[in-house]
Amino acid sequence: MLQQWRRRRAEGRVRPGDGRELTRFRWWQLPGRALFHLDPADPHAPRYTVDVRHWHNQSSGEVTAQLYRDGRRHAVGRMPVAFPVEGGTIEVAMSRFGVKRCHFVAADSTERQLRPDPRSAEGRRARFARHHPVASRAVKALSVAALLIGTVLLAQEILVPLAALPPVAERFGPVEPLISLPTWLNVALGITAVLAGMERALRLRHHWLLDAAGS
Numbered sequence: 001m002l003q004q005w006r007r008r009r010a011e012g013r014v015r016p017g018d019g020r021e022l023t024r025f026r027w028w029q030l031p032g033r034a035l036f037h038l039d040p041a042d043p044h045a046p047r048y049t050v051d052v053r054h055w056h057n058q059s060s061g062e063v064t065a066q067l068y069r070d071g072r073r074h075a076v077g078r079m080p081v082a083f084p085v086e087g088g089t090i091e092v093a094m095s096r097f098g099v100k101r102c103h104f105v106a107a108d109s110t111e112r113q114l115r116p117d118p119r120s121a122e123g124r125r126a127r128f129a130r131h132h133p134v135a136s137r138a139v140k141a142l143s144v145a146a147l148l149i150g151t152v153l154l155a156q157e158i159l160v161p162l163a164a165l166p167p168v169a170e171r172f173g174p175v176e177p178l179i180s181l182p183t184w185l186n187v188a189l190g191i192t193a194v195l196a197g198m199e200r201a202l203r204l205r206h207h208w209l210l211d212a213a214g215s
Helices: 002-011 121-131 133-163 166-172 183-202 210-214
Strands: 014-016 034-038 048-052 064-069 072-078 081-085 088-094 099-106 111-113
Touching: 002 081, 002 088, 014 081, 034 099, 034 121, 048 081, 048 088, 048 099, 064 081, 072 081, 121 133, 121 183, 133 183, 133 210
Parallel strands: none
Antiparallel strands: 014 072, 034 048, 048 064, 064 072, 081 088, 088 099, 099 111
């Protein structure tokens, strides 16, 4: 029930497009543009592309996704958004670091991720994974480890001040931080967690608790 309500709300954000032509991905757009394609099984079916300019339109506090049909802007929507298309919907959502979801959900509830444009940062990360699988797995493991450390440190920053409140301190006594790090190491770990969150966003991976450490 909740999932259906969220999908209807996401579909309600869709507005008609103006038919303008899709522009080619340029290398200088790597930090702030994501481009995904839905390749049809039927060669006569329309080809859909999702274009997200997340650094360009984030100044207003909102990020919009643009849906192109056969190279023409068919619809736009503030994210998270669900674009109705033939046979299902295309769902798009953002995290703080990039696109966390860009999937086609069929009428039978099966889903598949759209293919990232090979020129985009997401496409380059996918190519790296294909060509260097061992190194890619190592990067994935390092990203998870960095975010786990960040999650522990974040939990400590939240819990220690709470434990200092008089009602809690009177009941349990003073609580000292389990981990005390120098400032330079805290800063380094924070930067590492941000980079880890960005790496996971390139793979459209997101967990509400794990990726909060990089936020």
